[in-house]
Amino acid sequence: MADSGSSLDEQVRAADPDRWLSSRFVGDAAARADLIALYAFEAELLAIPTRVTQPLLAEMRYVWWREQMDGVFAGVARKGHPVLEALTDVVGRHGLERAPFEALIAAHIGRVHGEAHDLDAFYVGPMQVAVRLLAGPGHEAAVVEAGRVWGMTQTGRLDEARAARPRARAALRGLPVAAFPAVVHASLTNPTRSEAAKRLRLIWASLTGRI
Secondary structure, three states: OHHHHHHHHHHHHHHOHHHHHHHOOOOOHHHHHHHHHHHHHHHHHHHHHHHOOOHHHHHHHHHHHHHHHHHHHHOOOOOOOHHHHHHHHHHHHHOOOOHHHHHHHHHHHHHHOOOOOOHHHHHHHHHHHHHHHHHOOOOHHHHHHHHHHHHHHHOOOHHHHHHHHHHHHHHHHHOOHHHHHHOHHHHOOOOOOOHHHHHHHHHHHHHHOOO
């Protein structure tokens, strides 16, 4: 399990360095591993269009992942697949709902066919799941605006993200401290900054509780 956890951590660090950095602020190693399992699943979906060039082939791979959700939510992991094994364990222990995972896969299918980014499916839903992993249920509404800010930043809508940030900060005031690493990456306002600059920004955000 340690080797598997290390492998997933390395996968997320390579595919999603901003959220990997944010996961470093989770003090509990087990909780951090749960978060990494979620991010590794998302990394697998994100990588599909880089591995196949035909939209139909990409869709077939996403359909495969959708089918694997049957086992994940039935508590029957696909043996030999570290991401699915880890995700099945996380889903079972935290009682996660299937809807955000289905919405994310559907949004990816839409993207390979040229549809616009669905901010809620790509960014809000996963952030809500991440918050639940760290602080339990009941905080989903608090992170909706933060998820959209993160999505706007990731898709180059920087002016819109800047305008939405005050609403997101206000909504996060009641968020438990333990959950903040699930949203702290929304404080990163410039995706092109160096890792060192991003680390400093994340430290500031974590100390102040502001994105």
